[in-house]
Amino acid sequence: MTQVTVTTRDGAVHTLECRDGLSLMENIRAHGLDELAALCGGNMSCGTCHVLVAPDSLARLPPVGVDEGYLLELSPHRESCSRLSCQVTVTQALAGLAVRIAPEDA
Numbered sequence: 282m283t284q285v286t287v288t289t290r291d292g293a294v295h296t297l298e299c300r301d302g303l304s305l306m307e308n309i310r311a312h313g314l315d316e317l318a319a320l321c322g323g324n325m326s327c328g329t330c331h332v333l334v335a336p337d338s339l340a341r342l343p344p345v346g347v348d349e350g351y352l353l354e355l356s357p358h359r360e361s362c363s364r365l366s367c368q369v370t371v372t373q374a375l376a377g378l379a380v381r382i383a384p385e386d387a
């Protein structure tokens with residue numbers, strides 16, 4: 282288990298005990314944070330699992346993939362710290378990761 286902090290759109294901070302080997306999206310959903318819609322179920326076709334990673338956590342993540350970057354570019358809320366949480370696998374190396382659920386795209 283790896284501890285990750287997730288801030289929801291209302292500003293509430295949730296500390297999650299995440300299962301290693303599952304995606305960050307799967308872990309967030311498993312904890313009942315349904316505002317992360319993840320409509321495509323992790324098939325990287327919806328962009329509704331968009332999170333913003335705290336700058337001090339960003340270097341611990343693998344680089345953004347080509348397809349992930351393409352999908353993120355479609356969001357008006359993209360920032361340099363944007364990631365699709367379905368493409369981030371939780372491992373012990375991410376202990377203490379902090380993310381914020383991105384604003385909902387119109």
Ligand code: FES
Nearest residue numbers: 323325328330367
């Ligand atoms: S869940 Fe659809 S792109 Fe991540």
